[in-house]
Amino acid sequence: MSAHVFLHLCHEVGTSLEVGTRRDIMDIINTLANQMRTNLMMTSGSRREGFRLVESDLDVMYWPNSYRVIWELYQSHYYNNLSKELILCDGSESRPGFTLLYLLSPRLYSELQRACVRMKNRHYISSSKHRQIKCSAESQRSTLHGPCVGRHHGMLGYDLAHCFASDIWPPSASSWIDRSHSWPPSHIVDDIVKRGCHFVAIGHKLEKHEQNEWRISFSLAEQKLVYAMNHFQFLTYGLLKLILNRIINNGLGDDDKLLCSYHMKTAVFWAIQQNIIPQWCPHNLLYSSLTCFKLILKWVYEGICPNFFIPSNNMFLSNIYGEAQNFLFIRLYELYKMGIQSMLETLSITSCNECIDFIRDPSISSCADEDVLFSEADFDIKLFREVDNQGSFSVSNVQKCIQFLHIIEQMIASPLTQNQDIMLQKLTNSVLQNLAFMLPLNTYTQENKLKYRADKISCHFLKFAAKFGCISDVLYLAMYYYKTFRYTEALAIIEVIKVKLSQPYVMHNFNVDEEMYTEAVGGQSWSTKMGQAVAWNIKLNNNILYISELRPEQQSSLQNDVPYLYIPPFVMLYMLEIFAANM
Known part of the structure; x- marks a missing residue:
C-alpha cells in the first residue's frame, strides 16, 4: 500500500526529477535577482x-x-x-x-x-x-x-x-x-x-x-x-502538508489554525536526524508519515514543540496551551485512531479508483518506480510551464535591461544544469523583447540616424529572440513591424506563423497531442523543442507600451495591480492581421 501511495504522491507532489527541476529554476532566479x-x-x-x-x-x-x-x-x-x-x-x-x-x-x-x-x-x-x-x-x-x-x-x-x-x-x-x-x-x-x-x-x-x-x-x-532530504523524506513531508491543509485545518479560519506547515517540517527534520525511522523508502512511506504524525501528537499532548535549531525555543508556547491545546489533541487523536487509511481516503490523492481499489483489496500489486509515471511529453509540459511561469523579470528601464543581459552573459560561462540553461534562454528572450520596445523609437524614418539605429537594434533583438525562443515569440516581431508602420512585413510574418502554429504536434498553452509531439521532436533538446513545437501566451509588461491599441487593456491591468497582460498566440495573430490588413 505504501508503494501505491508513493506513486500517487509523485503525481500530487512531484517526482524527484520534477522537484529538482523546480528547485534549479528557482535557484537561478534567486541568483539573478541578487545580482540585479x-x-x-x-x-x-x-x-x-x-x-x-x-x-x-x-x-x-x-x-x-x-x-x-x-x-x-x-x-x-x-x-x-x-x-x-x-x-x-x-x-x-x-x-x-x-x-x-x-x-x-x-x-x-x-x-x-x-x-x-x-x-x-x-x-x-x-x-x-x-x-x-x-x-x-x-x-x-x-x-x-x-x-x-x-x-x-x-x-x-x-x-x-x-x-x-x-x-x-x-x-x-x-x-x-x-x-x-x-x-x-x-x-x-x-x-x-x-x-x-x-x-x-x-x-x-x-x-x-x-x-x-x-x-x-x-x-x-x-x-x-x-x-x-531524499525524495521519500520529501514526500513524507508533502503527505503531512496535505493532511494538515486538507484534513486538520480544513474549514478553519486563519486565526483558528493552531498547527502550520512549519510544525510538519520540524517533525520531519527531527525524525531524520534522530533516526526514528530505520529506512526511508516507498514501502515505508505510510510508516514514516504516521511516525511523524505521532511525534506531532506527542508534542501537542506535552505542549512543547522544540525548534530544530534552538530546542529551548518552544514553538507552542504562545498559542497551543489550555483549552486550545486540549481541543487540538482530541482532534489529532481521533484522526490517529481512525488510522492512516481513513486519512488517505479523505485526501484527493486517493480519489482515483485504482488507489481506492488497492486500499480495499491489498492483493492488488503496485510498482514503486516513479520513472513509469510520466511520458516525455508529460515532463516537457511541466518543465515548460515552470519556465513560462518564472520567465520574466520586471526591468523598468533600458539601463536595467542592459545590466541584466551582462549578468546573464557572465552566468552562461558558469556551470549550469539543463533546466537553468533553458530558464536563462527564456529570460534572455523576455528582456530582449522588452528592450526592443523600450528603445526611443516613435516613428520610422531613414533621415533620423538615431531613430534608424534604434530601429535596427530593436529588429535585431526581436529576430534573435525569435530564433532562440518558442514559435509564438515571432509575434513580437510582427507586433513591432505593425507599431512601426511596416504592415506588409507584419502580414508576411503572420502568414509564416499561421503555418507553424497549425502543426498538429505543437504544444499550445501546455496542451498537446502527446503521440504527435513525441514523433516530431521526441529525444531532441529542450531548446529545439521550444523552438519547433511550443507556443505559449504572449506576455506583455504593462509598464511598456507595445502598440497603442493595447493601451486601455494595459492601463486597466495596472490599476488592478496586475503587472502583465497575457494574450493567446492565435488571438494576437488574428488581431494583428486585422489591424495590419486594414491599414
Whole structure:
C-alpha cells in the first residue's frame, strides 16, 4: 500500500526529477535577482522547497546589504565600519529564539532611525515600527501578515519580509552543530553555519518587549535541509502538508489554525536526524508519515514543540496551551485512531479508483518506480510551464535591461544544469523583447540616424529572440513591424506563423497531442523543442507600451495591480492581421 501511495504522491507532489527541476529554476532566479539588486533577497516558502500544491506559498525576504547583525561587540572587528553599519543583539530579556536589536552608531537621518525606540539609553530597532514603515511603502493593497507584508503578483500571492542578516551563526543554536553527526552531511552543516541567519520583524507574544523584539530566522538553513532530504523524506513531508491543509485545518479560519506547515517540517527534520525511522523508502512511506504524525501528537499532548535549531525555543508556547491545546489533541487523536487509511481516503490523492481499489483489496500489486509515471511529453509540459511561469523579470528601464543581459552573459560561462540553461534562454528572450520596445523609437524614418539605429537594434533583438525562443515569440516581431508602420512585413510574418502554429504536434498553452509531439521532436533538446513545437501566451509588461491599441487593456491591468497582460498566440495573430490588413 505504501508503494501505491508513493506513486500517487509523485503525481500530487512531484517526482524527484520534477522537484529538482523546480528547485534549479528557482535557484537561478534567486541568483539573478541578487545580482540585479543593491539590497539582497531570498525566496523561501514551500514553492522554493519544490512544492506546487494548491496551498503552496512563496515568501520573499529582503535585507539591506549595508547592515549586519553581530552577537558580541568584539565581532565588530570583522567589518569595515565605513561599508557596514552594525547592529548588536541583546537577548538578555528575551525568550530563546528572540532578541532585541540596537544600532551601535545610528545615523541621524537614516530611514532606520524612524523605526528606533529609546531604551536603556540605546537606539533599539522596533520590529512593529519597522513593519509598519515597510508596509506603508508598499502598494495600497498590501496587508500585514505576521512579520510579512502580503502582496500579489498577478494571480500569485506572496509574503514579503524585510529583515536583517547576520553572517555569524547564533550562539544559542550551537547545539545543532554538535548533534548534526548523522544528518545532514558535514559539508551542508558547514555551508549552513557559515551563512549565518536572519532576523524577522516579529516579537514573542508573551513578552513585554513584543513590539520591539525580532525573531531569529533560519529560513536559508531550512531550505538547504529540505534540499538535503531524499525524495521519500520529501514526500513524507508533502503527505503531512496535505493532511494538515486538507484534513486538520480544513474549514478553519486563519486565526483558528493552531498547527502550520512549519510544525510538519520540524517533525520531519527531527525524525531524520534522530533516526526514528530505520529506512526511508516507498514501502515505508505510510510508516514514516504516521511516525511523524505521532511525534506531532506527542508534542501537542506535552505542549512543547522544540525548534530544530534552538530546542529551548518552544514553538507552542504562545498559542497551543489550555483549552486550545486540549481541543487540538482530541482532534489529532481521533484522526490517529481512525488510522492512516481513513486519512488517505479523505485526501484527493486517493480519489482515483485504482488507489481506492488497492486500499480495499491489498492483493492488488503496485510498482514503486516513479520513472513509469510520466511520458516525455508529460515532463516537457511541466518543465515548460515552470519556465513560462518564472520567465520574466520586471526591468523598468533600458539601463536595467542592459545590466541584466551582462549578468546573464557572465552566468552562461558558469556551470549550469539543463533546466537553468533553458530558464536563462527564456529570460534572455523576455528582456530582449522588452528592450526592443523600450528603445526611443516613435516613428520610422531613414533621415533620423538615431531613430534608424534604434530601429535596427530593436529588429535585431526581436529576430534573435525569435530564433532562440518558442514559435509564438515571432509575434513580437510582427507586433513591432505593425507599431512601426511596416504592415506588409507584419502580414508576411503572420502568414509564416499561421503555418507553424497549425502543426498538429505543437504544444499550445501546455496542451498537446502527446503521440504527435513525441514523433516530431521526441529525444531532441529542450531548446529545439521550444523552438519547433511550443507556443505559449504572449506576455506583455504593462509598464511598456507595445502598440497603442493595447493601451486601455494595459492601463486597466495596472490599476488592478496586475503587472502583465497575457494574450493567446492565435488571438494576437488574428488581431494583428486585422489591424495590419486594414491599414
